[in-house]
Amino acid sequence: MDYGNASTGSTPSPPYHHHQQQQYSSSCGSASPPSRVSSCSPPPPLPPAMQVVGNVAPTVVLSPCAACKILRRRCADGCVLAPYFPPTEPAKFTTAHRVFGASNIIKLLQDLPEASRADAVSSMVYEAEARLRDPVYGCAGAVCRLQRQANELKVQLARAQAELLNAQAQHANLLALVCVEVANRRDNNGCQQQQQQQPSSSSSLMDGGGSGSDEFGAVYQYHQQQAFYDSDLDSATWPDHEAQLWT
Template identity: 75%
Template sequence: MENDTIRNIPISSPSKFSHSSSSSLPPLATQTVMSPCAACKILRRRCAEKCVLAPYFPPTEPAKFTTAHRVFGASNIIKFLQELPESQRADAVSSMVYEASARIRDPVYGCAGAICHLQNQVNELQAQLAKSQVELMNMQLQQSNLLAMICMEMKETPQQSMDNFISSPTYSSDYQNNLNFFEDNTSPNLWEPLWT
């Protein structure tokens, strides 16, 4: 396989075999040889100096051209690029490679299938989000209603509970028993010294 880098090949002078003196020989010239673009390598043709595919399919990225070539074909790619101004060609190649990759994965729908699938996911997520927001609002309303009920009961409870407690038979009997106990224990004998 050829090296993908630019090589400098020295061109030897034909005067090697001539009888002229070595002082009159010009210095060795170098000629730059570029390796073919990925497209020309795959198509096994000579890469011309002004190859329309070379700027967009470098020799380091052969898979890029292979993918596009498999779906669109080399002649269609060249035709598309020649019809576009140079400023739009890079974007066109990116689009072709992306569409070709999508067509390989989904031969029927390609990019449209991927977009449709993503749109369905977005719709499902939006529905789930709306449902969660409704549930959250219901929980917040329940919480505020519960807090309002607790506050109302706390305002009413101290007075009612005191009234109920005093009027209850348990409180009155306990109060009477406490009074009787106090009266029973206030006899004069209670205050006599325990030892003398």
């Protein structure tokens, strides 16, 4: 076989591989010692995510968003779903896609301003989860349950307020009774003190009257004695010679 003709008849290699072969040959030619044979090995292949085209810097190909990955389509740079369905949350788009569909989600997001799209996606995911949990009522069933709970809480609040008003009224009545009882006790204590003071004054008056009666009795006894002496003198018999002295 004519290897020279075969080599000349082969297709020319791309410039990138030709450049690598030149670098490889130059590096191998400069490495004269046998100990550096390992350094002449070909460079490792580039990762699949990086592509080198001529002198252009390598560009990193990012992973597609969860929506494009599930839909099995290429995720463009201006993908509407990429900011709201990251690759780490595939279940989020799966739930919304099962209920609303990808085309409806995209149309809804395109009709809204960017400031409201995040809230719209959150509400769609919530409604989709509610619809999957309750296929009949969906989100309306959850709203009805919350309304029922709110009404029950309102009834409990009204009962608690009524009990509070009743307790306040009872407390006011008890306080009024206590005030009346305290006032009655004060009046009773005042009456008892007055009654205790009146007997002491009357006893002092009686003591003073007793001393006066004693003096009156002494005077009366003196007068009785004087009258008795006078009656004795009148009734006494005097001798004749003594009687003549008086005549």
